[in-house]
Amino acid sequence: MFVLPVRFERSPKLHSMLSEQDYPVGTRVVVQGKRGPEVATVRGQASPPDPKGRYGAVLRDASPEELIRWKDLHRQGEDLKWLLRARARERRLPVKLVAVEFTLDESLVTISYSADERIELGPLIAELREHTRARVNFAAIGPREQAQMLGTLGACGRENCSSTHLQDFAPVSIRMARDQQLPLNPEKLSGPCGRLLCCLQFEHTQYLELLKDLPRKNARVCHEGSGACGKVTKLHPLKGTVDIHTEQGPVYDLPASELKRATDAPAGHPGKSRAESPSESER
Structure with a gap:
């Protein structure tokens, strides 16, 4: 027995299926999934x-007749989707119908x-009964x-990650954007779905490692070369530099390796500020 990773039409998620034989990558097969027989x-x-694994099963490679039937069912599902959308508008139902999918045996x-609120699906079920005898499942x-x-x-101009390669939706927080020094603009941090961009998590671990070598934002530091002291206003993790604001004005792109805390500076330099306290400072 083999375990084959297969993918269904509307999702990039890979599902592990038991098979009695190996199939080349790209082969269309009929599998027994949770909903019934489907093409993957x-x-x-x-x-x-x-x-200890739990698997579905690959039944066989899809025959030309099964592939034709699969495409016909796909077209039938698209027609029903648009019909149901029209009926939902007529009844003023606050629902968005995304997909209608048949199993291979219909x-x-x-x-x-x-839907943003609980809705009555009875009218749509009644409409479906006029066009198919299949058992109806609303998800x-x-x-x-x-x-x-x-x-x-x-925003990158490519197809969104969730429909191309993401296997699971990992939690994404605004802290990830803060750690990457991104502007906290909801329009720029949100994906097409209206939620925080999934890609914020991709490099977050690397940013945390880079931030370990940088002072905290709002900390008071002094530059060893010039002796200038001021408050950290911006971090540049990828360059390993920071911007500080001194009494004379802003100073940009100072290497973090050339900075030290103001409390460690020679006498005469400002000491540790209140903004440096752990409760009020943030990366």
């Missing part, structure tokens, strides 16, 4: 199974939707799942 694509090399249809999804399923362009 092999996206990696086979590996030995873990005795025994189950899953409607992915988002509520969040903004990130919407972006994952629909696919959008990010």
Whole structure:
């Protein structure tokens, strides 16, 4: 037995499936998932199974007839999605219908939707009964799942990470933006889904390592070469430098290796300021 990583159509997430034979990457296969038989694509090399693992199963490679049926069901799902959207508008239902997906045997249809409040789905179910005999499953999804399923362009100009390679949605906090010295502008820190950018987490660990060698923001420091003392106003982790503000004015891009705390400076330099206390300073 082998374990094959496969990917379904609307998500980059890889699912591990048991298979009696290996298949080349890119092969369309029929798998038995949680919802029923579906078509998926092999996206990696086979590996030995873990005795403690829980897997779905690869049933067979998809035949030409099954691929045609799969595409027909996809088109049918798209038609139903637009029909349900029209009916929801007519009934003034505050719901966004994202996707309508059939299993390969057409025994189950899953409607992915988002709504800010609890809504009555009965009218939509009744509408579906007129067009399919499949069992109906409504699945509520969040903004990130919407972006994952629909696919959008990010601020970088490329397709968003959630629909191309992210396997899970890790927590993202505003602290990550602070540590990377980014301007706290919600419009620039938010992705197409309206939530904080997933990519803020990618380099956060590296930034934390770089910040260890820099003084804290608002700390009072002195430059060993010029003797200038002032308050740290900005950090540049990638360059290893900081900006300080002295009584004479701002001084830019001083190497952190040439700075020392004002309390360690020769007599006459200002001492440790209140802003340097751990409760009020931040990176």
